[in-house]
Structures are given as structure tokens and as C-alpha cells.
Amino acid sequence: MTLDPRKQKVLRAVTVDYIYSAEPVASQTIARKYNLGVSPATIRNDMADLETEGYLRQPHTSAGRIPSDKGYRFYVDVLMEPEEVPEATARQVRTALQSQTGGLEVAFRQALRFLSLLTEYTAIVFAPHLKGRQVKNLHLVPLDSRNVVVMLVTDPGFVQSRVVELASPLVEGAAEALSRALTQLLRGTTVGCAGRSLREDLEEVVSDPALRRQLLEMLGAGEEGAAGGGMQAEGATNLFKHPEFRDVERIREFLSLLEGKATLVELLAKIANAGGVTVRIGGENHSADLYPYSLVLAPLACQGRPVGTVGVIGPTRMVYSRSISTVQLVAECLADLLERFGR
Amino acid sequence: MTLDPRKQKVLRAVTVDYIYSAEPVASQTIARKYNLGVSPATIRNDMADLETEGYLRQPHTSAGRIPSDKGYRFYVDVLMEPEEVPEATARQVRTALQSQTGGLEVAFRQALRFLSLLTEYTAIVFAPHLKGRQVKNLHLVPLDSRNVVVMLVTDPGFVQSRVVELASPLVEGAAEALSRALTQLLRGTTVGCAGRSLREDLEEVVSDPALRRQLLEMLGAGEEGAAGGGMQAEGATNLFKHPEFRDVERIREFLSLLEGKATLVELLAKIANAGGVTVRIGGENHSADLYPYSLVLAPLACQGRPVGTVGVIGPTRMVYSRSISTVQLVAECLADLLERFGR
DNA sequence: GCTTAGCACTCTCGGCACGAGAGTGCTAAG
DNA sequence: CTTAGCACTCTCGTGCCGAGAGTGCTAAGC
The missing domain is CATH 3.30.390.60 (Heat-inducible transcription repressor hrca homolog; domain 3)
Structure with missing residues (x-):
């Protein structure tokens, strides 16, 4: 059931191209830009196979292909080449966050700003809640x-x-x-x-x-404290740069998702117990509200115990490689900070 | 230069109708719904006069009329009938805010929620900043x-x-x-x-x-403290219910207005020194960013000294009467709260 | 048996024309 | 001063058309 090497190359090409162009990808485009050494017709056959196997979708007959959730998943797990955060940027983020003296709330807010700036998606943090703390x-x-x-x-x-x-x-x-x-x-x-x-x-x-x-x-009930028991988001407007938010309905949906919080908090709370960076793609979230989005999330821990989650949310057509490394970086900085405060 | 009584009636009718329908108002509509005792033709003449005098605008020839900023201003100052907040609602707001024990930040947030809920616009508060406090x-x-x-x-x-x-x-x-x-x-x-x-x-x-x-x-520099030295907003999505936000560009503009803050904070800071509820309509704000919006704002004071501003922002086609009374109510509650904490 | 050229077929999208509908402005009469 | 009547203007929805993009299929080539 594994994909033969050429089909993997085709899938990667379609995914990468779509991530950057936001347009359904045609067989000819791939033949031209990614030299796989075969003709458009061959690629067309592979694409048809990839579609029947569920990795690609076609918005309508006679349009190019776009990756399905399953396609993105395979891309993230197998095909994607990791992308490091440029060292200069990383240093900048680290020093800014480590020299932060204004308490955790301020540091968290700044972390969110960095995340939303570097990824161009919306940064969210499920701030360490007092509930459960000693x-x-x-x-x-x-x-x-x-x-x-x-x-x-x-x-x-x-x-x-x-x-x-x-x-x-x-x-x-x-x-x-x-x-x-x-x-x-x-x-x-x-x-x-x-x-x-x-x-x-x-x-x-x-x-x-x-x-x-x-x-x-x-x-008592673990109400929202000064540190923000709930969820915070930054850079909601970032998403509107992306073409999937051309229509107003989508924007409204997204904003009420952020404001309503419940759906997201549930997910973030679950991830708080995970290890390492987690990628959730579209329908994998098992929530209709989250269906059009992908999330890249990292848990935050203090002395080994989970205290929260930080990450980004964006369209499924996300630059996963960059998001993952950026979230990782910021999460590490916050972990340091939590240890420093946690003594 | 004052308007004759019938023209005032016409202006009021156009304004009220437009506020609720969001559609340019035709002479015939007025003749039918607001019985002024004259024919559409007469109303048409009056509307033409009101337009040359700057109270009304026409989106294009052969469309109905809509109020200009000047028209709204006249409506708010002269024509509008005040609308009280229903006593039951008012009582609810008062008790909820007065029994608030969670500190000012929490109370402010709740006040914002009430405001955005009751007006269906976006509630904003320029929270008392530490700068300038003793x-x-x-x-x-x-x-x-x-x-x-x-x-x-x-x-x-x-x-x-x-x-x-x-x-x-x-x-x-x-x-x-x-x-x-x-x-x-x-x-x-x-x-x-x-x-x-x-x-x-x-x-x-x-x-x-x-x-x-x-x-x-x-x-030092009066940084954002726990009480939120900056501005807070609630109910940004409210605005998207209104038809003026059908297109994405407007939404983006509004959100970056809220996120950018500077323009708004400047205005809010000015209003903090005013007395009573202030209405700012569209272009009266002398800021291109604020041109499409109206604001209803009330200063907050503690022991006679200004500490902030609270209010709502919405389209110029705003239900001013309701906004004004609601802002007034909430501002009074917050003033009580400030006195209680300020001892 | 896999690859590929060729071609017909499908679907989208922009442009255009057209007609209906809404509303005004003007004129002339009451 | 008011109003009926009418011509005029502008928008908006609809349907049509052609161009363009891209596929799927078939048959030939390696």
C-alpha cells in the first residue's frame, strides 16, 4: 500500500506547489517546474491514481488537483523537508524572550506576536491555567x-x-x-x-x-486569573491575507471560532499532555468547526508537568515546514521561561 | 438656515428607515410608511433640498437617499427620540457589575461583554492606564x-x-x-x-x-500593567452581522484598526476628559481610518479625575438612541465600581 | 507493460447585451 | 406650494458566448 517513488514525487510536487500558489495544480505545471523526467500525460495518470487512493482531490472536473487531508498528512510525515528557522531570527527571538522581565503574561503575549509575525498565521496560546496548579x-x-x-x-x-x-x-x-x-x-x-x-x-x-x-x-473553580486561564490569540488578521479567506462567511466563522474558544480550548488542553510538536490537519480534528484549518501545536511543561499549549492555526494549505520549526523555537523559549519562574 | 418642520420630518424618516433597513430610502417608501400627509413628489423635492444642503447623499442617480454625516449629526442632536434601556435589563447589568469581586480587569471585561451584547456593535474600553496615576x-x-x-x-x-x-x-x-x-x-x-x-x-x-x-x-514609561494600560475590545464579530461589512476589505480594515489601536487610543484618550456621553460620527473624527465608523463614548472618572473611556464603535448607520443609553448605563456602573475601589 | 502524443470533452470565468425594476427630476397643471 | 405624469438614468440579475485551462481516453511507440 506504499506509494511508488514517482508517485511520491508527484504528490510532493502537487503539495508544495499548491501551498505556495493556492491554485489547483495541473499536470503540465509539474512537468515544467519539477523535472521528474516524464511527460504531463504520465503525471496525469499518477495523479488519477493518487486521487483514487485519497491523497489528492479535484475541485471540479477539468481543474488541477489539490492535496486532501490525507495527502497533507503524508506530506508532513514522509515527504516534507524540514526548514530551520534562520539562525539570526532564532537568536533574536531567544534574546527577546529571555530578557523579558515583565512576568509571564507579557512574555506570552510577546511570544504570540513573534509566532504570528514569523508564520503569517494566527498564534494561539492556551495559557497555563491556575486550575491544577499548587x-x-x-x-x-x-x-x-x-x-x-x-x-x-x-x-x-x-x-x-x-x-x-x-x-x-x-x-x-x-x-x-x-x-x-x-x-x-x-x-x-x-x-x-x-x-x-x-x-x-x-x-x-x-x-x-x-x-x-x-x-x-x-x-475555587479555576477562574481566569491574571495569567489568563483561557486562551489568547494574536494575529487574527494574518489569515485574511490568504486567498481562502476571500469570502466573508469564512472570516466570520474563523472569528467566532476564536471568540467562542470552547472548541479550540478542548483541543489545546488535549495537546498539553502530548510530547513534541503536533500537527493537526483539517478533518483530523474531528470537529466540523476546525475542518478547514490546520494547527501546529506544542505543549508547555514546567518541571515535567503540563501547563499549557502554544502554536498556530491557519488554512490546511499551510507552510508546515516553517510553522513547525517556528512553533518549536518559541515553545522552547517559553519552556526556559517557565523553568526560570518555576523555581 | 434652520430646516422647516416638514423637512425635519423627512430627514428623520430617511435616517430612521435607513438605520433599520440599510437600504437607500425612496420618496415613496417614506410616503407609505411615515404618513407625512404629502405625496412622494413633495418628499422628493424636500429630499433634493436636503441633499443640496448636505444632510442627505445619493449613492448614485436613481437610487434613494441616505443620510450624510451631517444628517446623522442633526438627527442625533435634534431629531432623535431618546430610548431608555429596559428597566429589567438595566437592573441585570447593574447587579452583575456591582457584585463583581474579581477586580477591575474582570469587571471591565464583563462590562464590555454587556455592551457588545446589548448594542450589537464592538465594545471598546480604554482602560485606566497606570501612567499618570499616583x-x-x-x-x-x-x-x-x-x-x-x-x-x-x-x-x-x-x-x-x-x-x-x-x-x-x-x-x-x-x-x-x-x-x-x-x-x-x-x-x-x-x-x-x-x-x-x-x-x-x-x-x-x-x-x-x-x-x-x-x-x-x-x-517608568507607563507600560501595560495588569489592568491593561492599552485598549481592549470585545465583540468584533458583531459588526460582521451588518451589511456594510459584506466585503472582505472592510473587515480587514476594521480588524487592523482594532489591532493597531493607535488611532483609536488617541481618540479615546481625548474623550477621557470630556463630560457625559460623546457621539462621534464618521468624518467628524478627522481620521481617514475612522471615516466609516461612528463611536459612542463615555469618559470614566475616579474621584473627579479622568481615568479612561468606554463605549462602542459601529457603522455610521448606527442605532444611536440605543447605543447612547446603553453606554451611559455601563459607564455609570463602572464609575460606581471605580469609586468603590478608589477609596 | 509502461510511457506518451493527440484529441475530444468538460468546466470555469470574464465579458456583453438585454430587460426589468426602482427611483429620480422635470414640467405643467391644479 | 403641491402633485400627477412621464421620460430618463442607473443598477442588477440573467443568459449567452467564446476563450482558456485541464483532464481522460485511446492508440501508437519503446
Whole structure:
């Protein structure tokens, strides 16, 4: 069931040509541009075979061929020649991200900008969510007698803070004592798993009801924190440069895909547990919404545990080689960053 | 130079009809639907006059009329009947926003969601920027011996925090002493106006170079903080429901307007100092990028000082009456919130 | 048996003409 | 000043046509 060598060459030629031209590829074009040493007629026969085997599609009779999802998959797995990110560019990205002092959120945003700039697709990140992270530290910082900042630090160095208006004023020194007690109580607790016992323990330690409610909320359902529990995207407009987005309906679909998030988050969450760069092509996503898109995604881990996913989304007609190396680069930089913060 | 009463009625009819139908309005349509008691021919004459006076435009000969910017302006200032937000909806918005405990960022985001939902346009907020705010409090919270969270609290209760890796370990108790010293030094300082003297003072108080750099950065150029120093938008896809966005070029323009931000931020910053709801129609914005859009904007203030702007952006063919009342409602809720945090 | 030249066939796409429909502007009468 | 009537203009949808692109098939060649 393997493809004979010439058919592989034809499939590669069709794929590469279509990726760059966005036009169905004709047998003659291949004969002219990629010298396989055979005539258009022969190529035509191979293309017909490749179509019956499911690697190519024809938009309509008497048009050239374009790769099917299966064709892209074979291309990515077997035929594609890897493309390195130019060393100069790579260095630039690395230094920019490593010298980042503005905290993880800012670094993530910058990573997205790089990704969308270098690939010309839309960069997405499923930011490390607080849910599932362990509490490292909890601090109360009094602003004045009635207001206090609650600061929750979780595992890889995410800081989430909120201002609480207390029901009754704090006495001098109470904040520090409470901070110590709470940190001791909560250290190691997993955010999002606020069990009954925790609730009872809190009632003992914290007398102020407003503060207690706020703490429970922060430790609770894993809401979007400052680090962005949800998904972020950058460069949505990039996609509109590509001819598959000539019509408005497609644009609307794509934007509501990004805004709706649910479909994407589900996929990104799954990938967070994968190893290495994953390529998902069109229908492989088993979701009608994602059918016209391909994604190149890399998991993010901190001390061996998965914390999120980063990558790009674009049309199935994607420059996979470049996307893969770029995503890899950016993911590595972010991994370094996560280790640095995660100590 | 004032318009005679019947012409006003005609102008109102054309505007209202066009706002809802998005089709050029014919004299006969007006005669049929808005009974002004005159024949289409008379209305035609009035429309011709209104056109020479600049209130109406004709997309091409033998099409109906549509309002010009000047026409919309007259409609908004004189002809429009105010439309209240239904009490039930208003109550819902108020309670949802007032019971918000997740800090200003979350509340702002929710406000945007309401706005975009209720108006069907794109909601934007120029979030209170730290630049220009006064420092209220500065705290250092040690995480372990080498890492410390720097937390900067500015005037209306914005919290900005970053993790710093110190050049040399902290001794016990040093963090608290430093926090006190820094708060005393910095209280009342305006963020973004880090003068030379401040820099010298910091050198005396803070010996750690990494920490010093971080502090200067946070106090410095007024970068985007956690509260979002820049602009946020919600519901960009809303606009694509409207027929003026049938073609891809317009969509791309709009999205890059939102992503580019500069043009909008400039306008929003100006409005931040205004009083009450401001309506900007098309060309009134004196910016080619904004020419096809109208904005309904309200300033946000805290203790009498301007801190930002909130509103919606949509096509000039906008349901102004509804937009105005909705923006007003949301702005009031946010003002309450700002007062609560600003104590 | 694989490759290839030749040719008929199919499908898309741009251009053009045409007619219907919508709406105006003008004129002249009420 | 208002209005009926009518000619005029412009858009838009439709159908037609021809050019061009590309294939599939057949039969001949190696």
C-alpha cells in the first residue's frame, strides 16, 4: 500500500506547489517546474491514481488537483523537508524572550506576536491555567484599615491578586499573622480542588466573611486569573491575507471560532499532555468547526508537568515546514521561561 | 438656515428607515410608511433640498437617499427620540457589575461583554492606564530567598505585580523594611514621571540592581500593567452581522484598526476628559481610518479625575438612541465600581 | 507493460447585451 | 406650494458566448 517513488514525487510536487500558489495544480505545471523526467500525460495518470487512493482531490472536473487531508498528512510525515528557522531570527527571538522581565503574561503575549509575525498565521496560546496548579504562597497586604490585597502565588510563579474590602478593620500586625497562617494551611493545595475540609479549615483561620469568600473564589473553580486561564490569540488578521479567506462567511466563522474558544480550548488542553510538536490537519480534528484549518501545536511543561499549549492555526494549505520549526523555537523559549519562574 | 418642520420630518424618516433597513430610502417608501400627509413628489423635492444642503447623499442617480454625516449629526442632536434601556435589563447589568469581586480587569471585561451584547456593535474600553496615576503603596513579598514579588498599588486600586529574581538573597525581615521604606519614598509619586531625583533616591534605598531595574521599569514609561494600560475590545464579530461589512476589505480594515489601536487610543484618550456621553460620527473624527465608523463614548472618572473611556464603535448607520443609553448605563456602573475601589 | 502524443470533452470565468425594476427630476397643471 | 405624469438614468440579475485551462481516453511507440 506504499506509494511508488514517482508517485511520491508527484504528490510532493502537487503539495508544495499548491501551498505556495493556492491554485489547483495541473499536470503540465509539474512537468515544467519539477523535472521528474516524464511527460504531463504520465503525471496525469499518477495523479488519477493518487486521487483514487485519497491523497489528492479535484475541485471540479477539468481543474488541477489539490492535496486532501490525507495527502497533507503524508506530506508532513514522509515527504516534507524540514526548514530551520534562520539562525539570526532564532537568536533574536531567544534574546527577546529571555530578557523579558515583565512576568509571564507579557512574555506570552510577546511570544504570540513573534509566532504570528514569523508564520503569517494566527498564534494561539492556551495559557497555563491556575486550575491544577499548587499553591506556593498566600499573602495579604493591607492598603489601609479596610482594604487588603490578596495575593496568591501558584506553582510556576503565577501571581493572582485581588483587592478585598473587609467587613471589619484589620488590627495592626494581623495581616502578617494571617498571611503566615494561610500560607502554611494552603501550601501544596491544588487550585480548583477546594474540598469541604479546606472550607472548614478556612472558617477557623479567617474570621472575616468577605475575605473568606474571596479566598474560596480564588482557590475555587479555576477562574481566569491574571495569567489568563483561557486562551489568547494574536494575529487574527494574518489569515485574511490568504486567498481562502476571500469570502466573508469564512472570516466570520474563523472569528467566532476564536471568540467562542470552547472548541479550540478542548483541543489545546488535549495537546498539553502530548510530547513534541503536533500537527493537526483539517478533518483530523474531528470537529466540523476546525475542518478547514490546520494547527501546529506544542505543549508547555514546567518541571515535567503540563501547563499549557502554544502554536498556530491557519488554512490546511499551510507552510508546515516553517510553522513547525517556528512553533518549536518559541515553545522552547517559553519552556526556559517557565523553568526560570518555576523555581 | 434652520430646516422647516416638514423637512425635519423627512430627514428623520430617511435616517430612521435607513438605520433599520440599510437600504437607500425612496420618496415613496417614506410616503407609505411615515404618513407625512404629502405625496412622494413633495418628499422628493424636500429630499433634493436636503441633499443640496448636505444632510442627505445619493449613492448614485436613481437610487434613494441616505443620510450624510451631517444628517446623522442633526438627527442625533435634534431629531432623535431618546430610548431608555429596559428597566429589567438595566437592573441585570447593574447587579452583575456591582457584585463583581474579581477586580477591575474582570469587571471591565464583563462590562464590555454587556455592551457588545446589548448594542450589537464592538465594545471598546480604554482602560485606566497606570501612567499618570499616583502610587499608593509598594510591597515586596518574598517567595523564597531569591525571588520576590513586587506589588505596586496605584490610585484607584490598580494592582500591578511582577516576580523578580534578586541578585543576592534577602535576609530575614529585609523585605518588610524595604516595603516600608519604598512606600514612604514613593507614595504620591506619579507613575510615568520617574525623574532623575527618584532614580537617585532609589539607588540609596535599594541595593539590589535587579530589583532597582524592575522598580524603575514599573514606575517608568507607563507600560501595560495588569489592568491593561492599552485598549481592549470585545465583540468584533458583531459588526460582521451588518451589511456594510459584506466585503472582505472592510473587515480587514476594521480588524487592523482594532489591532493597531493607535488611532483609536488617541481618540479615546481625548474623550477621557470630556463630560457625559460623546457621539462621534464618521468624518467628524478627522481620521481617514475612522471615516466609516461612528463611536459612542463615555469618559470614566475616579474621584473627579479622568481615568479612561468606554463605549462602542459601529457603522455610521448606527442605532444611536440605543447605543447612547446603553453606554451611559455601563459607564455609570463602572464609575460606581471605580469609586468603590478608589477609596 | 509502461510511457506518451493527440484529441475530444468538460468546466470555469470574464465579458456583453438585454430587460426589468426602482427611483429620480422635470414640467405643467391644479 | 403641491402633485400627477412621464421620460430618463442607473443598477442588477440573467443568459449567452467564446476563450482558456485541464483532464481522460485511446492508440501508437519503446
